[in-house]
Amino acid sequence: MKQSHLFTKTHKNISQQDVSINAQLLERAGYISKLMAGVYTFLPLGLRVLTKIETIVREEMDALGSQELLMPALQPRENWEISGRWDTVDILYKLKGAGDRDLLLGPTHEEVVTPLGKEYIHSYKDLPQAVYQIQTKFRNEARPKSGLLRGREFRMKDLYSFHATETDLDAFYDKTIERYFKVFKRCGLADITYLTYASGGIFSKYSHEFQTVTKYGEDTIYLCEHCKVAINKEIIEDLKQLCPQCNKKELVEHKAIEVGNIFKIMTRFSKPFDLVYTTEHDEKKLVVMGCYGMGTSRLMGTVVEVLHDERGIIWPEEIAPFKIHLISLLKADIDKADDLYNSLQKRGLEVLYDDRQDVSPGQKLMDADLLGMPWRMIISPKTVAHHSVEIKARGEREAKLIDFQAIPEFFGLDR
Numbered sequence: 001m002k003q004s005h006l007f008t009k010t011h012k013n014i015s016q017q018d019v020s021i022n023a024q025l026l027e028r029a030g031y032i033s034k035l036m037a038g039v040y041t042f043l044p045l046g047l048r049v050l051t052k053i054e055t056i057v058r059e060e061m062d063a064l065g066s067q068e069l070l071m072p073a074l075q076p077r078e079n080w081e082i083s084g085r086w087d088t089v090d091i092l093y094k095l096k097g098a099g100d101r102d103l104l105l106g107p108t109h110e111e112v113v114t115p116l117g118k119e120y121i122h123s124y125k126d127l128p129q130a131v132y133q134i135q136t137k138f139r140n141e142a143r144p145k146s147g148l149l150r151g152r153e154f155r156m157k158d159l160y161s162f163h164a165t166e167t168d169l170d171a172f173y174d175k176t177i178e179r180y181f182k183v184f185k186r187c188g189l190a191d192i193t194y195l196t197y198a199s200g201g202i203f204s205k206y207s208h209e210f211q212t213v214t215k216y217g218e219d220t221i222y223l224c225e226h227c228k229v230a231i232n233k234e235i236i237e238d239l240k241q242l243c244p245q246c247n248k249k250e251l252v253e254h255k256a257i258e259v260g261n262i263f264k265i266m267t268r269f270s271k272p273f274d275l276v277y278t279t280e281h282d283e284k285k286l287v288v289m290g291c292y293g294m295g296t297s298r299l300m301g302t303v304v305e306v307l308h309d310e311r312g313i314i315w316p317e318e319i320a321p322f323k324i325h326l327i328s329l330l331k332a333d334i335d336k337a338d339d340l341y342n343s344l345q346k347r348g349l350e351v352l353y354d355d356r357q358d359v360s361p362g363q364k365l366m367d368a369d370l371l372g373m374p375w376r377m378i379i380s381p382k383t384v385a386h387h388s389v390e391i392k393a394r395g396e397r398e399a400k401l402i403d404f405q406a407i408p409e410f411f412g413l414d415r
């Protein structure tokens with residue numbers, strides 16, 4: 001992508017209301033644009049990041065053996081009456097449809113997926129099953145002031161599993177935990193994201209959060225440095241409590257962001273919707289369910305909260321919009337930079353090419369730091385004289401001169 005053609009430009013400043021780091025950096029760099037509190041446009045660069053995150057999530061959920069579908073965001077009141085949540089959930093966006101029909105914009109999809117399960121699950125032979133979607137969700141959050149961390153309209157992956165027995169659900173639940181950690185690792189959040197007990201006492205095995213430790217997180221967790229599990233403050237009774245797993249050490253308090261939340265919802269929804277199956281012995285039993293959420297747009301905001309410095313974002317390779325930011329400081333012979341750009345593209349490398357002629361070198365370097373591609377590659381009269389380019393990783397200080405011929409090898413490709 002030539003930067004001279006890019007729809008967006010970087011901004012010096014953004015509205016003062018956005019105090020969170022992710023909103024500041026993502027808006028200044030032109031990844032997202034705020035329409036109103038908690039509602040953002042994903043601009044071309046931002047959509048590339050979100051799509052990459054969602055591709056990772058898709059790969060890991062497919063590897064679990066679950067199948068992707070897409071449910072409607074518009075849902076009828078009747079289903080929420082059946083579950084008893086029409087009047088009890090306070091963040092619902094309710095609206096009137098034609099014929100004065102009561103509708104809502106989906107904040108979650110148990111009320112759609114459970115009756116859907118009834119269409120296809122009848123016998124023990126139809127179980128287990130798991131489906132997921134990646135979709136825009138709507139929640140009328142009280143004070144959305146943390147950029148992508150808390151939206152009123154936001155992206156979520158939600159997966160629902162159906163089982164004959166609790167034992168079968170338990171095994172699937174544990175496999176999901178492993179896949180969640182693969183997603184966080186690929187997004188650059190390994191080692192700071194912890195499995196967290198979300199509810200206390202006898203319920204602790206029914207729900208877990210995934211919390212990423214960072215100083216501006218909204219949640220407070222207590223972490224056992226020894227076994228790397230945490231407890232959410234909302235449920236902890238005694239702050240001097242020992243780790244529920246190893247029974248040792250004192251727990252250490254941290255701020256964190258909830259990037260995922262999984263629940264064994266058991267028969268909470270299969271009961272009101274009468275989702276039953278016939279056993280081998282011809283008995284009718286309620287289907288046992290699990291539900292597994294992950295905020296993909298919140299994950300994007302979390303990465304920025306964690307991976308940045310005073311100059312801008314530092315994207316991890318797998319989710320960066322482009323791998324290389326090629327910056328041309330050539331005034332004459334600009335076709336040398338064009339040729340390099342074309343040859344990198346031909347090798348399958350994703351390149352953002354700063355070909356702008358009317359922008360100063362200083363501004364170009366500042367923009368590159370703010371935008372945060374993993375590799376900065378400068379071509380200038382000085383490097384061209386050495387038949388080379390200057391390459392630097394975004395997170396590092398030292399740059400190296402690399403011969404034109406050696407560039408493919410540098411990026412792990414054949415010459």
Ligand code: ATP
Nearest residue numbers: 141149150151154156258259260261293294295298
């Ligand atoms: P929170 O406690 O942060 O309000 P929640 O427990 O209500 O979230 P779930 O219903 O479990 O969230 O949703 C699954 C995931 O969706 C969360 O773990 C989070 O990553 C994401 N999520 C929830 N609410 C929002 C929001 N308003 N904006 C962005 N992502 C969200």
Ligand code: MG
Nearest residue numbers: 209258260261
């Ligand atoms: Mg939660």
